[in-house]
Amino acid sequence: MNTTLSWIKAYVPELDVTAQEYTDAMTLSGTKVEGFVEADRDLDKIVIGQIEKIERHPDADKLIICQVNIGNGTTQIVTGAPNVQVGDKIPVVLDGGRVAGNHDGKMTEGGIEIKKGKLRGVESNGMMCSIEELGSTKEMYPEAPEYGIYIFPEDAEVGSDAIEALGLHDVTFEYEVTSNRVDCFSVIGIAREAAATFRKEFHPPVVTKTGNEENAADYVKVTVKDPELCPRYCARIVKNIKIAPSPKWMQRRLAAAGIRPINNIVDITNYVMEEYGQPMHAYDYDTLAGHEIVVRRAAKDEKFTTLDGQERTMDENVVMICDGEKSVGIGGIMGGENSMITDDVKTMLFEAACFDGTNIRLSSKRIGLRTDASAKFEKGLDPNNAQAAIDRACQLVEELGAGEVVGGMVDVYSKVKEPVRIPFEPDKINALLGTDIPAEQMLSYFRMVDLEYDEKTNEIIAPTFRHDLFRTADLAEEVARFYGYDNIPTTLPSGEATTGKLPFDLRVRAVAQDIAEYCGFSQGMMYSFESPKVYDKLLIPQDSKLREAVKIQNPLGEDFSIMRTVSVGGMLTSLAFNYNHRNKNVRLYELGNIYLPKELPLTELPKERMQFTLGMYGDGDFFTMKGVVEEFLDKVGITGRRTYSPENGKPYLHPGRQAEILLGKTVLGYLGEVHPAVAANYGIGEKAYIAVLDMDEVTKLATFDRKYTGIARYPAVTRDISMVVPKHIMAGDIETMILQRGGKILEDCQLFDIYEGAQIKAGFKSVAYSIVFRANDRTLEESDITAAMKKIWNGLESMGIEIRA
């Protein structure tokens, strides 16, 4: 929504503010001004001059030398403009003045400074201006010549301010009107707010009775078949129409609002739409079959040609305006080609109606046609405004001499909208705001915006143009914005104290972040969306449950069309991004959800599982990644016997280099080297490693409780054991056996050497462990150790392991 300051001042004559003051104050009272443009910002020292004499330039065929009366004297100006004659009154920019652009309409930020100088050896003390040089266009000033200098009417005062004469000492404000304030999509609505904001009198247009002695009802019959979709339809008739340009003042106001002046009737329609926020339409009365209007739903697939010449297809939810035989307009959206007024129109029907906002919005979307009118209607207009607007339009027709208005109005208005009454409870308002504003002061604010107070019932009556006032909280807002949000005190909630806390799962997540970062991983942020192609890229089989993803009905594109069921895709995409940008030794982690539907199509919300995903390439290997996992699990207190099973079965990981991370039978996650084919699919040209921990499972098992166990007082005894092991036996199996057989006194066992090669027979590997024994109540005897070692030896031998020492 845009308005000019001059138009606002038409209704608030006492308003005397700068553009910035207006912007700040209006914004603080709830009408947000997004910005403003001063039409004269780049115009300076421009007066109305009169050409007294024209001579040819001695050295240039295309130039002429003019003597121009600028009020306080005569000055010489050389111009190349073809359209000026002696006696013409023209805008002249004097030496040192500025214009906004050049005559092609190209604007220059800050304007162009004009200095006196010589043109082909002849002195010129300024410049005569075209409308484009003054920063406007021929469209907005239809009287301006096609090409050349703007010429003022004969009564223009020589020597006076040309910018003023053109109405360019004005400011255009752009507002962000919120959806609850439909009334502010009109100049009157904004002006009412401006008057209240600056505590000035508000003078809306005074509409007097219009029309001749005839009655519109004798001209037209109106039937509304679906009052739900068209709560009100007002029609008036104007005959003996004389199409002509509208007066300058109206053209200026429309132009400043960005609307091109066309002719008196069209301009009046547009003017009232801006002024009252009520779109109107004019039909050529003589084209209306049976002189009848029927408002009904369109037939299915009805074809209709709108006044822009386009044929469009309707459906049953579109409201059509029809005559006795055919459709003549799409209600609230656009009129028809078959009934539009032309320059030859004699009699017309003015329509000011009210349509269901939601239906207009959805219809306009479905048929793909959004107009200025539909943009207003879809907000849901006040049916009581329709009559005020149509009467105003008829008044302007009379004032402009555009035709003869027929008396009376045909009005189909089945369910009259009544004002809302709200109990006036100043104590509750103060309690909600935390203020102490006297009731009388509140009432004074209400009066400023036409909210009446019914003393008898102690109620506030909200006018029907206010769609946002229903209860005390709404009144509180009216009080607050005129009292000033700034003036409301600042306090802190006084209720009982509460304890701030981070829930347990977020604490566990914070540890994950800390550990990952200590280990050199930086946090990435990945999309929750995925492409369905991700499953092929990850070599996930067609029948995998992972392919059952939640689909978005209206995605931004295929790449964003499903909600991910696996987090690896995002991680690999990010690793690949880094690889492509030649970043070395990249380590990333992510904490983000995957979305697992219980069934498809979705009937309840999917399970969202927080995944702690780590990815890296460069320095480090599988065991580096395993180290990070172990550090993390240690830190969150999952210190029980964790195992790593190669039976992991993730198709996107190297089949021989992946493991499921288990605690007992609970799967905490997995890790592994990215399958070379998958790495290639993502364009990662190095070995990459991934670990994924399911934070839901981790959180269930995590604990920050710790118990101190005494530091050993008795010495430890270490025995090394070296063995030759069949290749298929894993270190984990050997450790399990040592731990099982070592008994109570076994404290620790550490792998310190593993070797396969020339000295070891084929199919075997050499493995060495350091085993630590300690008792916490005595110094161990040799016999204790020997007995324990014997058991371990026997156990290992039973696995087919050959003990060497």
Place this chain on the structure above:
Amino acid sequence: MKDKLQAIKEEALAQIAEAGVLDKLNDVRVNFLGKKGKLTAVLKSMKDVAPEERPAFGQLVNEARAQIEGVLEETKKKLEQQALELQLKAEVIDVTLPAKKNNVGHRHPNTIAREEVERIFIGMGYEVVEGPEIEYDEYNFEKLNIPANHPAKDEQDTFYINKEIVLRTQTSPVQARTMEKGNLPIRMISPGRVFRSDEVDATHSPSFHQIEGLVVDKNVTFADLKGTLEQFAKELFGEETKTKFRPHHFPFTEPSAEVDVSCFKCGGKGCRFCKGSGWIEILGCGMVHPHVLEMCGIDPEEYTGFAFGVGLERIALLKYEIDDMRLLYENDVRFLKQF
């Protein structure tokens, strides 16, 4: 004998003085005081001395020994000191050589901003609560006073899964979920990911993050909302920060406001971050709409509340002067390691 003793002593002292290095000094100790040393030999010859002279002679020998030992010890300390100094001199390093870093990783700027906001509100007694990212239309819209066909549903460019389920467009549904549980009073914040159907560009992303705040209690006022957010702004952007509350409209609060803070880059003078205005819009807020309270089973006659929502990316982008939102999702380590 006395003369001999004197001669040995002088010889010893002379050799100590000449020793110069610790090894030689040790040789001197052995030569004179060792088992086969010269002074030891004198002591062994005591048997040749007349018994009545023995005590006096013994004393002389011991004195000589003590003297030699004393000088030896002193010289040893001196030589050790010299040796240490030489060693330290030899061990000089170039301290400007590169550090051996552990290469720790970095938190995402968005997380840093989130943790900062969480810290402030936890300090004020708020609990952190999370809600689902895929949400029922009912919670995302209806319980927040946004009924079917409300234009706000279009404005927010919702991603739909089906008629009843959407990708949440705001963290506000957590308000409704928390209020429904009915554990009053409520002081909570809810950070999380939200989705809107915006194409990816420098200033838009189809997924971004918000932090919702909600307080419901008896006698909660708009003044409390102002005070709370003023304190929040000061803690987040600095003690000097000013706040400006502008009337606004949200379906689920009434009265509603948008909050600007004085530009924390220029202090309010006007710069490119605040587009010359001196103010930066930072959040939306308001008093919980009585109808929203009712829909969640809370009596608006007894309880009132306020709610607010902050865009995390907005804070992160402004605070760290990040000029392109796409950087947040590219995860380029050259970007991440700056935080």
